[in-house]
Amino acid sequence: MKENIVIIGGGVAGLEAAARLIRLGYSPIIVEKQDHLGGHLAEWHCLFPDMTPASDITAHLVGEVSDANIFTSTEILFINHLKDSYNVMLSNGISIITKVILFTTGFRLFEASRKEEYGYGIYNQVITNRDLEHWFNTGEDARISSKPMEAVGFVHCVGSRDEKAGNAQCSKVCCITAVKQAIEMKKKFPEAMVYCFYMDLRMFGKKYEDFYISAQRDYGVRFIRGRVSEVSENIEGKVVVKAEDTLAGKPVRVTLDLLVLMAGMVCNPDSTKVASMISLQTDSDGFLKSKDNIMDITSSSRSGIFYAGACTGPKTVPETLAEARSAALDIHNFIESL
Amino acid sequence: MNFGFSITPSSTINLDKVDRTMFEHLHEIEPDVYKCMACGSCSSTCPAGRFSGMSVRKVILALQRGREKEAAGMLKGCMLCGKCSMVCPRGINTRHLILSICRIYNKEQQ
Numbered sequence: 001m002k003e004n005i006v007i008i009g010g011g012v013a014g015l016e017a018a019a020r021l022i023r024l025g026y027s028p029i030i031v032e033k034q035d036h037l038g039g040h041l042a043e044w045h046c047l048f049p050d051m052t053p054a055s056d057i058t059a060h061l062v063g064e065v066s067d068a069n070i071f072t073s074t075e076i077l078f079i080n081h082l083k084d085s086y087n088v089m090l091s092n093g094i095s096i097i098t099k100v101i102l103f104t105t106g107f108r109l110f111e112a113s114r115k116e117e118y119g120y121g122i123y124n125q126v127i128t129n130r131d132l133e134h135w136f137n138t139g140e141d142a143r144i145s146s147k148p149m150e151a152v153g154f155v156h157c158v159g160s161r162d163e164k165a166g167n168a169q170c171s172k173v174c175c176i177t178a179v180k181q182a183i184e185m186k187k188k189f190p191e192a193m194v195y196c197f198y199m200d201l202r203m204f205g206k207k208y209e210d211f212y213i214s215a216q217r218d219y220g221v222r223f224i225r226g227r228v229s230e231v232s233e234n235i236e237g238k239v240v241v242k243a244e245d246t247l248a249g250k251p252v253r254v255t256l257d258l259l260v261l262m263a264g265m266v267c268n269p270d271s272t273k274v275a276s277m278i279s280l281q282t283d284s285d286g287f288l289k290s291k292d293n294i295m296d297i298t299s300s301s302r303s304g305i306f307y308a309g310a311c312t313g314p315k316t317v318p319e320t321l322a323e324a325r326s327a328a329l330d331i332h333n334f335i336e337s338l
Numbered sequence: 339m340n341f342g343f344s345i346t347p348s349s350t351i352n353l354d355k356v357d358r359t360m361f362e363h364l365h366e367i368e369p370d371v372y373k374c375m376a377c378g379s380c381s382s383t384c385p386a387g388r389f390s391g392m393s394v395r396k397v398i399l400a401l402q403r404g405r406e407k408e409a410a411g412m413l414k415g416c417m418l419c420g421k422c423s424m425v426c427p428r429g430i431n432t433r434h435l436i437l438s439i440c441r442i443y444n445k446e447q448q
Contacts, residue, residue, distance in 0.1 A: 195353075201375075213428070216372045220365070222402070225376065245351060247376050248399055254353035 003335050004098035006031065006088050008076060008274060011039020012061065012317055013309025013324040014104035019064035020328035026335075028102075029069040031076060031090060033270065037062050039106055045136035047317060048180040049207040057317070075270075079277045086278065086304070099304050099338065100331055103288060104324065105271030107310040110159030110167065110263040118155060118261055119231040125239045125256065126231060128158075128263045129174065132181055149192045149257040152185050153241055154178040155228045156198040160264030169285045171264030172314040175202045178262050179215045186219040194221045195254060197228045197243050205316060224252060231259060265314040278302060287313045298327040306331055356404035364401070364442050368435050373428045374398045380422035380432055390415025394422050394432050397439065406443060413440060 005021060007014045010032030018028045036042060038061065044054035071092060079101070080087040088096045112120040112128045119126045124143040127135075135141040156178055160171040175198070182194045201223070203209045215221040226244040234240050238255050245252040267287045275281075275288055280300050283289040288311045291299040298306050308327035309320040365371055374395065381393035392415035400409040413436065422432040 193353075213373060216375075217369060220372055223375075245403070247395075248351065248403060250403075251350040252353060252403075253350055 003100065003338075004029065004096055005100045005102065005331060006086075006096055006098050007102045007104055009039070009104035009106055009271075009309075009311075010034075010037040010070065010072065011104060011106045011309065012041050012057075012320045013106065013311075013327075014039075014102070015061040015065050016321050016324035017102055017104060017308050017328045017331075018068045019061070020325050021331065022065065022067050024328065024332050026332075027067070027069065029096060030065065030071065031074050031088075032070065032072045033075050035073045037065075037070070037072065040109075040130075041317065043130060043134060043137075045133045046180075046184075048176045049205070049211045051180070076274050076277070079274065081278055100306070100334065101304065102306045102308060102327055102331065103271060103275065103300075103311050104307075104309050105268050105274065105288075105311040107265040107314065108268045108270075110165070110171075110266050112158055112261045112263045114165060115158055115162075115261070117230045118158065118228065118259070119233075119239065120261055123231065123233050123239055123259075125233070125237070126259045126261065128261050129177055129181065130263065132260050136184060144258065149185070149189045151193045151195070151254065151256045152182075152189070153228075153254065153256045153259045154182055154194070154196045154262060155259065156196065156201075156262050157227065158261040158263050159266065160262075161199065167264060167266055167286070169264075169314065170202060172202070172204075173316050174262035174264055175200075176205065176208050176211065178260075179203075179208075179212050179221070181260060182221045183211075183215050183219050186215075186221060192257075194219070195256075196221060196223045197241075198223060198225060199227055226252065265310060268311065271311045278305065280305065283312075285313065287311065298323060298330050304334065306334075351403045351405075353403070356402075358404075360406070360442060361401050364438060367442070368431075368438050370428070370430045371398060371435060373430055375428060377427060379425040379427060383421045383425045385419060385421065386415045386417050392416050394436065397436075401439070409439070410443065 005028040007018055007028050007030045010030045018030055021028045038058040041054050042058050046053050075091040077089040077091055085099045159165045159167050178196055186194050203212050226246045228241055228243045230242050232240050239259050240255050242253050281289040290297045290312050306327045308324040376395050378395050381387050381395050386392045392412050397409045397412050420433040
């Protein structure tokens with residue numbers, strides 16, 4: 001079919017939507033800013049709750065879109081609204097006239113150094129969830145010593161549920177990611193004490209609660225209810241963490257070899273930039289605004305512009321996949337009705 | 339000399355200094371002790387709690403934080419009625435756990 005479909009973003013949502021549109025007989029065009037496909041998933045090690053290797057899923061998703069037109073290392077320069085279509089100008093000099101644009105621009109990880117009290121970028125022993133996944137994948141991180149660790153900590157809600165940081169929303173996946181990473185650390189260092197500092201544990205998904213119980217019972221991960229207030233380095237080059245143990249009603253301190261900050265999801269500034277070219281609105285949480293947050297998440301307020309994945313709010317991989325399929329069907333119905 | 343004020347010792351729990359040997363021994367016998375998620379069902383249903391300060395939730399927490407004396411004080415109020423075992427959503431056999439705690443920690447003190 002000759003109708004052009006432009007998909008902005010080659011992450012999980014973009015790839016899955018493209019694969020479904022190809023199966024429906026279309027030839028979608030994927031525009032990706034990075035030099036590779038897969039988005040954040042390409043940097044991840046394995047996924048909760050079954051420890052599925054992220055590379056398997058990325059490879060599968062990329063394999064399904066071999067028939068699509070893919071432009072990597074390409075950005076959107078501008079989008080013009082024509083009478084009943086859009087003119088999309090790409091940084092590689094190509095311009096596309098299309099009636100359908102799908103935003104799969106995703107999220108950006110919260111910049112953990114903004115929470116200065118946690119010492120990211122100041123102390124070598126403080127890393128983020130993404131850094132840890134990278135280390136699991138490559139075994140390379142100059143900050144992490146090769147010696148066995150005695151104590152490791154995880155701080156939940158870094159830049160999430162934090163009005164002062166400008167992100168009041170819950171990032172949804174960090175609770176379960178912390179549990180997953182805590183288990184992985186316990187597997188690597190069975191003798192280590194692993195602490196999770198949390199405010200609430202939001203185990204909403206399939207088998208998440210089982211995973212949490214397993215972290216407690218089988219791996220002995222210790223959960224401390226209380227937000228870390230400050231981190232400092234001691235003379236031995238370890239970090240001292242202070243928090244309130246709100247269940248005991250007492251302050252608590254502990255010395256750690258490694259502290260992992262669970263940086264949350266914030267709206268990708270690139271997605272807001274592109275959205276503003278065709279005056280699409282953002283919602284009160286900073287993410288792109290759907291036509292309706294219950295009935296019509298994948299539609300925008302403009303005809304022919306669709307959304308899928310974390311550009312409209314924090315989502316898990318299965319939720320993103322489901323939304324991408326749903327958006328593909330919506331696009332198919334939209335083109336049929338033209 | 340009286341300065342007109344006094345200082346109480348720090349209430350901070352220092353996890354670096356907690357001796358975990360006894361708790362780990364307890365965990366070998368009662369693996370479910372790790373499963374407590376501090377919901378407080380046991381404490382709210384405890385008929386002795388409101389008079390004696392007994393709370394299974396607080397006992398588990400105190401033992402994890404190395405505050406055995408606090409835990410022992412609370413356990414004195416337990417009548418072993420077992421109501422807490424009935425309400426625990428994680429299925430911890432709290433009555434059995436209490437008996438194990440008393441046995442292990444008493445033995446260590448002798």
